[in-house]
Amino acid sequence: MMRLPKITSLYGRIFAIFWFTMFLVLMVVLSLPHFDPRKVSDIPDPYYQRLIQARDNIQRHFADQSSIEFIVSQLSSNLRNNEHDDHRNSDKRRDSSFDFFITDADGNILSLQGRPTPEERAVRNLVTNIENVNNPQQKLYGRYMLSGPIPIRLAQTDYYLYVGVKWSRPPSFLIQLFDHPFQLLLATMLISTPLLLWLAWALSQPARRLERAAKRVARGEFDIDPSLEKGTSEFRQAGASFNQMVKAVNQMISRQQRLLSDISHELRSPLTRLRMANSLAQRKQGQSPELTRIDTETQRLESMINNLLDLSRMQIDSHMNRERQPLASLWEALLEDTQYEAEQMEKSLTYNTIPDRALLCHPQLMMSALENIVRNAIYYGKTTILINMQVDSNRLMLTVEDDGDGVPKEEREAIFRPFYRVSTARDAHSGGRGLGLAITENAIRQHNGSIEASQSDLGGLKVTVELPLEQKDK
Template identity: 30%
Template sequence: MNRLFLRFFALVMLSISVATLAIYASITLFFGDPLEEVAQQQASGQILLLTEYVDKAGPEEWLTRLNKIREITHSELELIPLQAAQTKVLASKQAQLMRGEVVIDVAGKSFYRRVDLKGERYVASNEDVIHAQNLPIDVAPVLKTEALRYIIVAICLLIPIAIWSSTHWRGLQALEKVADEFGAGHLKVRAQTSERDSIHPLAQRMNQMAARIEALLEAQKNLLHSVSHELRTPIARLEFALELLRNAAKNPQLEPRMQAMEADITELNVLVSELLDLGKLDQLDQDTKLNCSEFDLSSSLKHCVTGLQHVLVAHQLVTDFATDLGSVKADQRLLMRAVSNLLRNAAKYANGRIWLQARRTDNKIEIALEDDGPGIPAAERERIFEAFYRLDRSRDRNTGGFGLGLAITKKAIAAHGGQIVVQEGQFGGARFIISLPL
C-alpha cells in the first residue's frame, strides 16, 4: 500500500517537473529565451555605448572611440575574425550574427556583434566581430526566483493532494487489514467506514461479498454437520437390525452377506467420522482453538506407530527419530492423527517398506514419511490434499478410502502454523514432509 502512494507522489513530482520544462520551452519557442532577455537588459549599458557612441563615429574616429570605451569600462572589448566568431556562436544564432544583431552568450557573460556589414567603419571591417566579455550578466537571481515560484506552486498542489491521498490511504489500509483478517479465517470481520469516505462504496461491496461468503460457508458447514448426524441414526438402526438378523438366522450361507453389510456399515461410520473431523478443523481459528499441551514428540510418535501395528503388519517400518527431538507444544491428538493418516496412506501403497523420520532444527520440527510404492505424479501433488480427491478413480474400499485423510492431515498441520509437502522419494515412492514451527 505504501508503494502505491510513493509511486503516486513520484508521478506528481515528475508531472510538475515536466510541466516546468514544457512552460520554459513554450515561452522560448514563441517569445524567445527569457534568460537572454534578462542578460540583454543587464548588458544594455555596454550595448548602448556601442550603438550610440561608437557606431555613430566616422571611419577615422571609430577605433578611437572603441578604445576610449575600453578605458572607462570593466568589460573587455576585442575584435575577432568573423570566422572565429561563427565557431563560438550557436548554430541557431548564426543568422542573427550575420544580420549584424547583438548575440548574447549568457553562460560566457559576453556578446558578439559584427563591426559592419559593408566595410564602412574601416577597411575590411565587415570581416570583424566585436566580442565583449566580462559583462555584468548574472541570471542566478532570476533562476532562483523562478525556482522558488515553481516550488511554491508545487507545494500548493501537493498539500491538497497529500490531504486527499491521506484519507484514501487510511481507508485502503483499513480495507487491507480487513481483507487480511478475512483471509485468515475471521469471517465475522467487516470494514467500518463513514458514508462521507470516498471508499465507502468499495467497503460496502466488500462487506456484502464477505457476508455472502460467510453465509455460504456457514450453510455448507451446517449441511455437512446435519447430514453427518442424520446418517448416524439409520446407521445405528442398520447395525441393530443386522444383529437381530444374525441372531435369528443361523444359516451359514447368509454369513458372507452379513459380513459384507457390516463392512458397509463400518465404512459409513468411518465416512461420517471423517466428515465431522473435517468440519471441526474448518471451525478452528473461528470458534474453537487448538488444545495445546507440552508432550514428548518421540514417545508420541512411537505410540502412534504401535497403535497401527495391525495396519503395518505386512510392511517393514524403519523409524529414525533424532535424540534431540525433546518436547513440543501442540495439540497432541490432532498432530498424531495427521501422522497416523500418513502411515495408513503409506501402508496402502507401499510395496514392502516404509520410513518414518523426525528431526529438530533451530526453528522447526520436521517429520518425514516415505514409502517404496508407485509414487505420486508431480501434476497431482497439490490436488491430493483436496477433500474427496483420489488419484485412482476406480478404487473401492479394499484399495482406497474416501479421499479425506490427506485433507484432514493438511488442515491439522495448517492449524499448527506448519505446512506439508510431497516429493518424490529416494526409493521411487512418495515422500511427505511435515514442517512445524517451534
C-alpha cells in the first residue's frame, strides 16, 4: 500500500491541516442542501412501496366506477374528513393517513372545489418541479409532505396520483440550520474548531518545551534536553542549536574552572617561594619594617587569590547543586547568629517573620549572599540594622538597611564589582577585600534575581534583593 510522505516542516503541516479543515467544512456545507426535505428529492423505497400499495387499493376500490367526478368527490370527502378529524382529535390521525389528489396527463388537478386549497396549491407547485413523470419525487411544504406522480388508472382512463401526509415530526436539525444562518455558522465553527485547537496544541508543544528549557538556563541549570530535538524540522533545528549552545556553555565553564586552577597553581608557587625567601631574610637579617610589610602583602595576595578561587568555584557549581529550600531553613539560623553578633557590638538588628515559602537555589551560595549583606550592614551601621522580607506575586522582596554613613549615589552600582571599595569607608585597612558584595551580586544574578543599592531612610545604605520563589502548593 502506498503511504503518504510524512510532513515534517512546520509550514507544511500548518498548510496541510488548514486545507484539510477547509475541505472538510466545504464538503459539509455543500452536502447539507441534499438533506433538506424542502427540496425535491427521491422517495425512499419503503415509503414508495406504501404509496404503491395505497394506489392499488384505490384502483381496486373504484374498479367498477365509470365516473371520475364521483371518484374525485369521494377522495375529496376523505380529505375533508381527515381535516375534520385533525381539529377534533389529532391523536386519532396517524402519519399513515394519506390525502389523495388526481391530475390528468397535463398536470391539471381534478377538483370539485372552485377555490384551490393550500394542499392543491402545493400539488401544483410540485407538478411544476417534476421534470420526469416516470420518476416520482417528494417535497416538504411546511408541515405537509407531498409525493408523486404515481400512475393510476381510474374510470378507464390514465391519471396521476399525488399523495400528501401531515409531517408530524419536529423540525429536523438540518432544517433549523437552513432557517437560521447563524446556527449554520455555529455548526461550521464547531466542526472546524477541534481541528484548529489540535493544530494549535501540536504546534505549541515544541515551543513550550523550548520555553521551559530557556527558563532552566535562566535559572542557571545548563542541562541538555533531548526532547527539544523532536517535532517539525524548524523546531528540531532550534532545539539542536539550543542544546549545542548549552553544551558550549558547559564546556566554557569547565575550561574556565581549569584555567583558574592552573592560574592558582602558577601564582601560589612563586608566592610560596617569596614567603620562604622572606623568612630566610628575616632569619639572617632580623626583623625589619620592610620585611614585615612584604610578608603582610604576601599573605594578603594569597588571601585574595583564595577568595577569587572560591568565588569562581561557586559560580561554576551553583547551576549544578540546586535544591528546594524553605526560606526559614536557609536564613533563620544565620539571622539569629548575626543578631547576637550585633548585640555584642552594642547595635540593634531586627527582622520580620520569614515568609513560609521555598526557593530553588544553591543553599551555600544563597546563605553566603545574605550573610555578606547583613555583615556589611553590621560593620558599617552605627546603631540600627533593619531586615525585611515580603512576598509579592511569587517573588521575594528582601531589604537590608543601616544607619551608617552610606555610599555616594555615583558609587552605588560600582560597589558590586570585585575589589571595588568606597574611598571614604571601605578601604583595604577596613579588613575587606572588596569581594563580599561581588559574591552576593553574582549569586543573586545566577538565581534569576536582581540587587540594587539605594539611600536608606535610616541615613545609611539600603540593599534591595528580589528573587523568584517556587509556586506555592495549593
